[in-house]
Amino acid sequence: MPASSASSITLNGDSFPIDGDTPLTELLERLKMRRGRVAVEINREIVPKVNYDATIVRAGDSVEIINFVGGG
Numbered sequence: 001m002p003a004s005s006a007s008s009i010t011l012n013g014d015s016f017p018i019d020g021d022t023p024l025t026e027l028l029e030r031l032k033m034r035r036g037r038v039a040v041e042i043n044r045e046i047v048p049k050v051n052y053d054a055t056i057v058r059a060g061d062s063v064e065i066i067n068f069v070g071g072g
Helices: 024-030 049-054
Strands: 007-011 014-018 038-042 045-047 062-067
Touching (some): 024 038, 024 049, 045 049
Parallel strands (some): 007 062
Antiparallel strands (some): 038 062
């Protein structure tokens, strides 16, 4: 794929390719993360879980995702 047609975000400090505007829920599915077990921050603003469906990730965004893991 030519570089001119690719978009990217910064995901947890690293460049990550996306296909244009991407729903946050689609990004989480692509990363195989369950929405109930993560906290998401986009451009230094925490995204409430109730807004995940309506949130769009755009090229150039800085996204931090913390995945909670259970254990004992």
